[in-house]
Amino acid sequence: MTAFGHAWLDEFPLERHGIYLNHGTVGVTPLAVTRARAAILEAIERHPARYMLRELMRLDASTAAKPADRPRLREAATKIATFLGCAADGLVFVDNATSGICAVLRSLPLAPGDEILLPDHAYGGVARAAAFIARERGATVSTFVLPFPDCTPERVVASVAAAITPRTRVALLDHVTSESALVLPLAAMAAVCRARGIAVLVDGAHAPGAIPVDIEALGVDWYAANLHKWAFAPRACGVLWAAPERRAGLHPTVISWGVTNDDWLSEFDWTGTRDPSPWLAAPAGIAFMEERLGLEAMRAYNHELAWRSATSLAQRWGRAFETPKTMIGCMVSVPLPERLGPGDAANAQRVRDALLFEHGIEVPVLARAEMLWVRLSIQVYNEASDIERLAEAVDAIGLSHASRDRSA
Template sequence: MKDETFSLKLQTSDFRQYWLLDSDVTFLNHGSFGACPIPILQLQTQQRQQLERQPVHFFVREWESLLDEARQQLAEFLGVTPEELVFVPNATTGVNSILRSLCFSPQDELLTTNHEYNACRNALNFVAERWGAKVVVANIPFPLNSPDDILNAILSQITPKTKLVLIDHISSQTGLIFPLKSLIQELNNRGIDSLVDGAHAPGMLPLNLTEIGATYYSGNCHKWLSAPKGAAFLYVRPDKQSEIHPVTISHGANSPRTDRSRFQLEFDWMGTHDPTAYFCIPEAIKFMGSLLPGGWLELIQYNNNTVIAARKMLSEKLAVALPCPEEMIGSMATIILPEKIQLIPSLQTQLWEKFKIEVPIIPWENKPQKLMRISAQIYNSPSDYQKLAEALIELIRSP
């Protein structure tokens, strides 16, 4: 990547006008909760007004067709059939739905990694304790040299007792893209089910869930797809759907309907809630895909180029080595902070209070080592990352 990337003409992104983000804040943390564009929020407001004008008419006569339309378009985006998808409010709920539905024994091993998202790891621990199963953790090094380091670390922990593997598609802590397709293929060859925590992947990577071949996959639409908060999905392979139930059991469990699967009947209605975030997914796909001439593929590449250039610049300014190859990052990148910066107390708070920079500082395992994770969405510009570099250098020099 040439250094000219950081001398782009647009130092303030023209695309920021489409977001409500505070103009006084340098927002480099799209990865945590996403940020929804104004046109999508306006659509959600219209849909909420439609709901509230006649709630009974909406839920009894309109809701299901709107849900099916959103599911159809999301399925096309993900490379699956609508029958394989249900909506959930977030990826953690999807992971919980799978884990709480399955049965295990004290002889079973449930394999995960040291990069797994804390909420999903808690769910795995809870289920393992309930059934007396054993949680096995594959320790993936960080820094690392190649995707093979991930693959080898996980496969080395598989035994004849391994019943399920819970893995990230993209690690929240380190931003690493796991070699998912190769890993899933190996697990399928061994007859081991896979549960993928794909919270960050939709909209950050081109996705075809059919080609990936996971048994279960849960992903968020409110992060890189930029739908409203509370929009996520759960994919379940058709031969496994009869075993899976939502965390909330409601009317679908004994519905007499035969026009759709029990899987969808149970998940589609889990009690009264605001479903408008789901209905906005098609427009989010359309809007985000319209921002650049090359559509989604160009947007994904644009964000990737931005974060790679920012990572390079920051590593040079801070005199630290890059912790992984470029091929292993998408729209987020993590830098291991140098010792001088790690010693700064409440670093994330200081960056926010003194410089109005929003960026996560992440403790890594039980080590004194701290990571800084930057995100790149199309509203970010090179000047955002320059401000971060300047702020870090100023903090280092402060008495």
């Protein structure tokens, strides 16, 4: 097998000029998966009504073309469930992690005064959705502070334990945080919550593909995730898993025929006419990882390069890098050098724009803990020379920033 690195760009449609260090944001679909999706779209168009109304799922038994067959959507869900360590009757497809999380929060019987607990590193869109839904019910969102940058699994577990109150009803916990790219000790955090009778909803947007996910072993109530980030599914492809006792009363955000069936699978499997090809092609993304890349080899390469890049960049930039190796996966956030200027949102945007427009490097730059951070996503098409190019670009931006300050 070809060693990972730029040679693997042949398998992806990415532009060749420039450097892509942002696989995590919306994923990159391999050419092989796009071809699999195109074949599905062609199969649909050969007889759309039969495919969509009889083969894809069953609204009721009378619509089955071949009753002995499993509907195609359930067949795809079965393959994904195996990959994620859960039974297929607990897993549904949704558009993305956001819609899975909103479905759960909207289905919860929250009462005035109840609290949704989430970390200060929660993804912005998710935190806003939680605040909106809480407000509708007279409930509130309570935010706990993750120990950062100096974090350890033990301190993270202690931070959630200390934040639980008698009003906490549900904890919304990230498996991998977005901006800070921390792999959180989810099973231990969930155990603390459950011991206090609090339900746990996981935001696993960045987990499938990037790190091993064994949903049923985590001891959580719901797990929402994306396959279009690190599991190479076409966009948009999310999943939602619910524990057996959490399925009754769980509704998608769009209500349709299945609502009268008293069966959560049929409710989620049909939310109106839509393009099902990202979901049906998701198993091709799993096959790409397992058969083409090698799942373990891919993860080991990405993790190792992420770790080496973070430690060497931090050293070069005169910054402490305190994240334990066990708390990163294929992404890592590294503090940028102080000479780049203040750790605020406007400066983060300026540096991010300069990296993209002046140096051709796509990578998020974020402001946190009064510093600027760069979040590196490492995928098999990246190699150490990409990180060297980033370091050189940061040097150049730092120089221009310093000379601008001198002339001001």
